[in-house]
Amino acid sequence: MGCKKYFTLSFDDGVEQDKKIIALMKRYGLHGTFNLNSGLFGYRPKLFNINRIPKDEIKQVYEGFEVASHGARHENPRTVSRRRLEASIAEDIEELSGLVGYRVKGHAYPYGFHTAAGEECLRGHGVLYARRIRGSGSFLFPANPYRYDPTCWFNAKNVFRLIDGFIQARPENGDLLFMMWGHGYEMDYGLRKCPEDQLERIFSKIAGRSDIVYCSNKEAFERDLQ
């Protein structure tokens, strides 16, 4: 069997805008992962449009997509105590697994901060991979899946150039991976607000290619088992 090209998406924090993203992903036949904070379900800050999806909607909204953990209350791995960090990871995995009906196997580090203690804890809970946030510009699978960097943010300046590169890339010496990440609210809020049709432009460009496997992050890391 030849090598393959995998494309996956990853969105954090479980905000209402995820619903729009999911509709768009379905339209283009894309798959991906949503990293949720189970201790913040339904949280609606007064000032910003970053409203979290309520607990009773989680299973239905994310049906068909991978749900992964992101720390129960988005605790900062660099500043919380080890005990708190471990509780944050354990609580989130348990709560989310119970809600979606399968064992959660992925993680996105809150604020993108990898720590040795966090990695150890995640391994202990059977998590397969853990994601950071800094774009690598790379199409290679990470050497350490617990230090998994995205290829790019969906509003990165070079996102379309990277997609062109990926479309043209030939996976001759191993499988290739393009992982794009972001927050749903970045579509319509904030300093880093992106063009309204940014995701649609990206999705229409990458979708529908017979040589690309569109999958969740978990499926990309489990590819040898497929």
Ligand SMILES: [Zn+2]
């Ligand atoms: Zn986050």
